[in-house]
Amino acid sequence: MNGPSCTLNTPEILDTYFLENRARLLEIASFLDRLDRAQDLSQDTRDFRYQAFLRALELLLEPGGERTRAIQLSFSDPTTEPIESALGLKAVGAWQGGEP
Amino acid sequence: MKLIDPHIHMVSRSTDDYMALALGGIHTIAEPAFWPGFDRSGVASFHDYFNLLTVTEPARAARFKVRHYCWIGMNAKEAENLALGEQVLEILPEYLDRPTALGIGEVGLNKNSRNEIRIFERQVALAAKRNELLLIHTPHLEDKLKGTRIIIDILRNEPRIRPERVLIDHAEEHTIGEIREHGFWFGLTLYPDSKGSPARAVDALEIFGSERICINSSADWSVSDPLATLKTVNEMRRRGHPQELIGKVFYDNPKEFLSQCPKFSAA
Numbered sequence: 001m002n003g004p005s006c007t008l009n010t011p012e013i014l015d016t017y018f019l020e021n022r023a024r025l026l027e028i029a030s031f032l033d034r035l036d037r038a039q040d041l042s043q044d045t046r047d048f049r050y051q052a053f054l055r056a057l058e059l060l061l062e063p064g065g066e067r068t069r070a071i072q073l074s075f076s077d078p079t080t081e082p083i084e085s086a087l088g089l090k091a092v093g094a095w096q097g098g099e100p
Numbered sequence: 101m102k103l104i105d106p107h108i109h110m111v112s113r114s115t116d117d118y119m120a121l122a123l124g125g126i127h128t129i130a131e132p133a134f135w136p137g138f139d140r141s142g143v144a145s146f147h148d149y150f151n152l153l154t155v156t157e158p159a160r161a162a163r164f165k166v167r168h169y170c171w172i173g174m175n176a177k178e179a180e181n182l183a184l185g186e187q188v189l190e191i192l193p194e195y196l197d198r199p200t201a202l203g204i205g206e207v208g209l210n211k212n213s214r215n216e217i218r219i220f221e222r223q224v225a226l227a228a229k230r231n232e233l234l235l236i237h238t239p240h241l242e243d244k245l246k247g248t249r250i251i252i253d254i255l256r257n258e259p260r261i262r263p264e265r266v267l268i269d270h271a272e273e274h275t276i277g278e279i280r281e282h283g284f285w286f287g288l289t290l291y292p293d294s295k296g297s298p299a300r301a302v303d304a305l306e307i308f309g310s311e312r313i314c315i316n317s318s319a320d321w322s323v324s325d326p327l328a329t330l331k332t333v334n335e336m337r338r339r340g341h342p343q344e345l346i347g348k349v350f351y352d353n354p355k356e357f358l359s360q361c362p363k364f365s366a367a
Binding site: 005006007008016017068069072073075076077078079080082083084085086087089090091092093094095 | 180210211212213214215216217239240241242243244245246249250272273274294299300303306338339340341
């Protein structure tokens with residue numbers, strides 16, 4: 001990291017960005033509540049995207065200024081071998097862990 | 101102020117968007133060849149598409165005094181069809197010779213498959229042979245980290261490729277560091293859902309610095325915004341960044357990278 005630090009001080013950052021991020025936080029809470037209201041699956045059996053989302057939420061509380069990168073890595077395929085075929089496949093936002 | 105959008109897919113946009121670009125000061129754009137949202141049935145469709153990029157779009161842009169350049173290449177998504185990919189590779193030189201074609205792009209990987217890698221390697225070799233600039237598409241979302249690393253390995257294994265003549269696009273927080281470390285240019289794409297926002301782009305700029313960075317809208321047929329670069333300019337202004345730095349990121353940097361092709365001249 002060789003760039004400048006943020007040009008704004010803490011009160012300025014909060015003045016500029018608090019409300020819009022408060023709204024985003026409520027959107028996430030509402031999304032999770034919506035999932036909880038779903039009748040079809042228990043929390044334990046919900047699919048890999050839900051589990052990946054919960055793991056990412058835990059990373060939000062990690063200090064150190066690397067939360068964004070850590071969350072990106074948590075959603076990423078960590079393997080190195082090419083796949084045999086991409087036919088019918090598309091990115092969905094979270095790595096499924098090599099399961100079909 | 102004047103801006104350059106170094107990555108925008110105008111074939112998927114309305115003529116009104118050219119007017120909006122012109123009004124916003126975006127008077128120079130570069131359009132990479134890409135996957136149009138559906139798989140094409142044969143090489144004839146690519147002839148038509150490359151003619152769109154090299155004839156139709158420059159004329160459409162010129163009505164609004166916007167300079168339109170393009171990149172020619174076989175995109176990663178359709179490269180899974182190896183037979184089609186091989187046919188498209190054969191016709192690339194004809195269109196790379198056109199007066200507004202800046203180099204080979206956007207080429208790279210989509211799901212990191214063996215066929216995608218094969219077609220990408222062939223295009224890297226073609227770029228090396230013809231001394232073309234390269235614009236690289238990195239995969240989406242969960243595939244980006246792995247694909248970026250494979251792409252960097254392939255580029256570094258071709259000794260004729262000079263990193264300063266390669267822009268690796270759609271970089272995000274977890275891939276910027278490795279791209280920069282090897283001397284490549286990197287592009288940040290502003291997509292509301294699947295890539296970066298203006299605020300995150302400016303965060304990356306503050307963290308990684310302004311060298312070898314280009315920021316683009318990549319506006320296309322999906323959820324995207326042709327004025328996203330202007331919104332990022334405003335985000336920099338909102339944070340108090342000086343006009344000189346804004347000009348470097350949105351005009352000087354793309355001009356410096358693209359001017360390595362002698363056909364390019366910024367408005």
